[in-house]
Amino acid sequence: MNAQDINRELDHVREAGPVKDIVIPPCPQLLVQLQAELNQADPDPQAIAAIAASDVAMTAALIRIANSPLYARREPVSSVAQAVSMLGMRPTASLLTGFLLRHAIRIDPTLIEHFWESSTRRSMAMAHIARQMYGVDVDVAKTCGLFFHVGIPVMLQGIRGYSGTLVEAMARQDRTFIQTENAAHRTDHAVVGAIVARTWRLPQVIAHAVRLHHDFSVLHDAAVAMDVRQLVAIAAIADHLVARHEGVKDQREWLRHGSECLAFLQISEAEVDTWVDTLYPMFESVVVA
Structure with missing residues (x-):
């Protein structure tokens, strides 16, 4: 998918698809x-x-x-x-x-308090990784980290039955998270999150990275902008770092595509191990207001 394809898709699902009835803040x-x-x-x-x-x-x-x-x-x-x-x-x-x-996002904060903590940690991790790389905009990476999964609370707020879908998506091993979302609601948090990013007038690179962050085939697709592909790979590594900090076992996505993301960014596993220690005090200091 090139930039025009992504924009057309987002326009279509917002105007005529299943997302048209979801309230986007x-x-x-x-x-x-x-x-x-x-x-x-x-x-x-x-x-x-x-x-x-x-x-x-x-x-x-x-x-x-x-x-x-x-x-x-x-x-x-x-x-x-x-x-x-x-x-x-x-x-x-x-x-x-x-x-x-x-x-x-008007939703019971007790339902998603941990969600915002994890999002903040992902944002910190993406900024840290971006600083280690040449030509990656640190502020864009940091903002991206906040928005990658924002479609989840928006769908919780706006789609009946999504809370049950969320539980199922986290538990199933036979299909991916967004496959479960699409089976139940004909859309997913990557699409909804990208529409939020566009509605909030964020740079196009952020909206496109949010849309594609579960599609690792884009790492090898020259039609997708390099900065978008970099953000997709950085986010996967950041999620892995956050999961390690929070004591969550490696998700299937990381097990399948983690090495692919590291290779794409030319990052070694030893570097990732050092980042675990570097980021620990930052993750522990997270303040969500």
Whole structure:
């Protein structure tokens, strides 16, 4: 599938397919403002801080994250401006995007609290892996990590019976997760997640990587953009790292395609083992607000 094919597919399923009746959370106005500022030739840190400070809960979350053990500051951050200065504008934007995403999906938080923790860890792991590679946008990788599985809570919110499908999909060994989703609902979280990413005006590379993140045949498909293929492979490794941290046994996807992803990115298993130790304190410091 090339970029036009993916866009046509997403347009079709949103307008006439099974996804047309699913409520996709609209892009929050604060994120629209944030994206507009970041797209300026010279983004203003004070403008970013003002956007963050416009919501009390978001302000509190940002300061709490800035003061978490992950950043190990001697003096605590006490204002949004200090937090933005310490974190940097684009890392701040990534944190705010995650906050807005979690609060845009109206669902019992106790049902998906662990989901957001894992998503945050995946985001951290993808950013870490991207830093080790030449030419991979770290901020794109970090944001991608938040959105890869966002279709799951959206489907939980909008599709009757999906909670049962979710349990079945995690338990079955004879078919893949998205095959189980499609058998029950004629769509899957990769498609829904890609539509969320497009609705939220994220870069096309993110929407396409979300759409394809369970299709490892794209690693060898020159029609798919290289940066999309890199994100698909990075996400698989990141999910493996998160699973190891959380004590989850290797999923069938990693057992089947893990070595393929490592080879595609020219990463050794020894490197992955060192990342387990490097990422441990970061994973332990995860704060979900």
